[in-house]
Amino acid sequence: MKSISILFAAVLLSQALSPVTASAGEEMNSPSGIVRIVGGELEMKSVEVGGKRFPLGDFHGDLIEKVGSLVLVSVASGGVACPTNYAWLDTTPGHLRLTDTFGTCSEIYELSHDAETVTLTMPSMDPSEGQVAFIFDGQSVVRKVLGLKSSKVARNSAGNADAWIGESPYEYLTAAEMEPTLLREMTWSQLDMLRRYMTVGLQQMTVEGNWIVGSGCLPQVCAGNHAAIALYRSTGQLVAAIKRDGHEPVLIGEPPEALPNTIRAIMVAH
Numbered sequence: 590m591k592s593i594s595i596l597f598a599a600v601l602l603s604q605a606l607s608p609v610t611a612s613a614g615e616e617m618n619s620p621s622g623i624v625r626i627v628g629g630e631l632e633m634k635s636v637e638v639g640g641k642r643f644p645l646g647d648f649h650g651d652l653i654e655k656v657g658s659l660v661l662v663s664v665a666s667g668g669v670a671c672p673t674n675y676a677w678l679d680t681t682p683g684h685l686r687l688t689d690t691f692g693t694c695s696e697i698y699e700l701s702h703d704a705e706t707v708t709l710t711m712p713s714m715d716p717s718e719g720q721v722a723f724i725f726d727g728q729s730v731v732r733k734v735l736g737l738k739s740s741k742v743a744r745n746s747a748g749n750a751d752a753w754i755g756e757s758p759y760e761y762l763t764a765a766e767m768e769p770t771l772l773r774e775m776t777w778s779q780l781d782m783l784r785r786y787m788t789v790g791l792q793q794m795t796v797e798g799n800w801i802v803g804s805g806c807l808p809q810v811c812a813g814n815h816a817a818i819a820l821y822r823s824t825g826q827l828v829a830a831i832k833r834d835g836h837e838p839v840l841i842g843e844p845p846e847a848l849p850n851t852i853r854a855i856m857v858a859h
Contacts, residue, residue: 619680620658626650636662636687638680643687654700656707659725661700664690672696675709677725691723691730710735716763716784740764750801750825757792758803758818759784774827775841783841786816786831799823802851810834815858817851819844830855 617624621639628634634650635642645664654661658681665673674692679685691709692698698711710722719737723730743764746752753761761767762784771780790805800819807814813834820827821844828842830852838856848856 617652617655617660619655619660621680621682621685624652624660624678624680626652636678638678639682639685641685643678656700656702659707661709662687675723677707677730679727688725688730691732693721716759716788717781719763719765737763737765737768740766743767748825750820750822753794753801753820754796756794758794759787759792759805761794761803761818761820762787771827775829779829779831779839779841782831782833783816783818783829786814786833787818790815794820796822797849797851799846800849800851802849804851804855813858815855817855819849819852821845828852832856832858 619638624636624638626634626645627637627642628645634645634648636645636650636652637643645662648664648666650665651663652660653663658679660678660680662676662678663673664676665671671694673696674690674694675698676690677688679687693711693714695711695714698709701708701710706724706726708722708724710720713719713721713734718734720735722733722735724733725731740760742752742756742760743766762771762780768780775783786807787803787805789808789811791803792805794801794803796802797819799822801822802817802819804815804817806816813832816829816831818827818829824845826842826845828840828844828848830838830840832838832855838858840852840856844852
């Protein structure tokens with residue numbers, strides 16, 4: 590197995606000579622020749638380079654990033670439950686290989702690299718876990734939990750609930766800066782459930798009387814599994830509601846006045 594230093598020397602050299610990224614789905618040049626996705630409806634999809642094919646099984650593939658001699662391949666089933674995962678194709682001559690697939694089913698990621706590793710960072714499938722990084726050192730891909738992301742809105746919103754108007758309720762619940770406040774207002778299990786039940790939906794908080802409200806639902810099973818939060822504009826006090834399919838709605842917090850309709854709709858859901 591080649592050394593890490595050889596792999597990333599090739600990466601840095603390639604970066605100096607050519608752009609390091611390419612658009613999804615395009616053929617890409619590599620030190621071992623053209624990289625392409627081959628196969629069709631009646632033939633197993635594969636990644637082809639240097640006269641070798643790496644089968645993708647029943648999955649679709651796209652070439653989405655290039656970092657030196659490495660090509661990032663998205664691997665997807667074509668369904669909505671898990672939009673995509675990833676694999677690294679090493680195109681170094683004499684060392685062609687495709688890693689095992691990795692990821693969290695997220696199409697959102699950040700790519701970074703240094704002289705020894707290349708890293709994909711993306712949201713975890715568990716919102717309370719925060720961000721996770723998949724680090725490739727030329728030999729294996731290692732998963733590392735990074736925790737909750739910092740939020741610029743949260744950093745700048747102290748004492749000003751109106752700062753969240755037009756912002757994401759999911760960001761409010763998952764911002765690292767907000768977690769201590771939220772855990773003073775609810776239990777860990779309530780916060781964890783609220784995050785999961787607000788993962789998808791209209792990610793923009795709006796004004797409703799004296800409240801700022803936002804809502805969302807549980808991915809793939811939105812019907813009957815949804816939640817909402819409301820911030821009292823003058824104090825920032827939080828009220829939340831969660832409706833799980835087959836269970837009675839749960840109200841979190843003590844409202845200083847009548848509930849806003851967004852919260853009320855969750856509480857009276859059947």
